[in-house]
Amino acid sequence: MSTAEVPVRGSFRGLSDLPLIGRQVYYEQLSFWLNPIGAAITIVFSLVFVIFFESFNKTSTVKFLTHINLGQYYLPAFMAYGVMAACFNIMGITLVNRREMGLLKRLRLSPIPSWMLLTAMFLSWMIIAVIQIVLVLIVGLFYGIHGPHQVGEFILVVIVGMLSFTALGVGVSTLAPNADSAAPILSLIFFILIAFSGLYFPIQSGSALATVTNFFPIRHLILASVDTFNGIPGTSPWNDILVMLIWGAVGVVLGLRRWDWSPKRG
Numbered sequence: 427m428s429t430a431e432v433p434v435r436g437s438f439r440g441l442s443d444l445p446l447i448g449r450q451v452y453y454e455q456l457s458f459w460l461n462p463i464g465a466a467i468t469i470v471f472s473l474v475f476v477i478f479f480e481s482f483n484k485t486s487t488v489k490f491l492t493h494i495n496l497g498q499y500y501l502p503a504f505m506a507y508g509v510m511a512a513c514f515n516i517m518g519i520t521l522v523n524r525r526e527m528g529l530l531k532r533l534r535l536s537p538i539p540s541w542m543l544l545t546a547m548f549l550s551w552m553i554i555a556v557i558q559i560v561l562v563l564i565v566g567l568f569y570g571i572h573g574p575h576q577v578g579e580f581i582l583v584v585i586v587g588m589l590s591f592t593a594l595g596v597g598v599s600t601l602a603p604n605a606d607s608a609a610p611i612l613s614l615i616f617f618i619l620i621a622f623s624g625l626y627f628p629i630q631s632g633s634a635l636a637t638v639t640n641f642f643p644i645r646h647l648i649l650a651s652v653d654t655f656n657g658i659p660g661t662s663p664w665n666d667i668l669v670m671l672i673w674g675a676v677g678v679v680l681g682l683r684r685w686d687w688s689p690k691r692g
Contacts, residue, residue, distance in 0.1 A: 450546030502655035508558030522608035575657030590674030597680030
């Protein structure tokens with residue numbers, strides 16, 4: 427790359443910045459796929475569970491969701507999981523590891539503006555989330571599960587989910603004091619909440635468990651994904667979208683107040 431191609435630090439030149447962002451996204455993707463074990467765990471985890479649940483729940487239905495096939499429930503639920511796993515859990519852990527290894531500090535010293543580096547990181551993890559969604563959908567179609575009923579609303583839910591959980595991932599990553607604590611903190615929060623938010627089993631609205639988990643965005647992404655994917659009558663994703671946006675705003679505020687490019691000391 428020539429010096430003339432590098433923008434002034436902190437500058438924003440509009441569409442002319444896209445090639446540089448695209449190139450940085452390419453390097454982020456290269457870094458991800460060159461770690462085959464990490465890539466396999468990230469991508470294959472949701473596929474294994476979808477295959478398992480789809481294989482053993484071919485005839486079961488969910489009574490309180492207009493008797494939809496249980497497979498029709500699990501497919502969009504694990505699409506939502508793909509978004510959350512990539513944009514919140516894995517991304518948050520990666521940010522902490524890069525910070526504590528000094529990689530973020532070194533990246534900040536590069537000629538590329540900081541905002542461009544962060545944008546490329548976020549876009550790269552969103553791409554990974556989209557890849558998981560596509561692969562889960564392909565598996566579902568193999569089992570005879572139909573595609574999204576409300577395509578536009580389903581895509582909107584996915585986009586809002588990616589943005590909100592990316593913001594939350596950044597925010598929560600600032601709470602981890604070191605690399606050793608990153609995976610336990612983020613994964614513990616993540617897997618406890620998804621276990622009780624309806625990923626592994628449907629939760630009826632109004633139940634005690636639903637009332638508690640309704641305070642958290644994981645429940646709302648799963649719920650909105652299932653409702654818009656199946657076109658369930660009498661449901662609307664707008665309340666779920668609002669809750670996710672509120673939590674996303676919390677992540678933005680937390681990230682802006684606590685973000686640090688350098689390793690934490692003490």
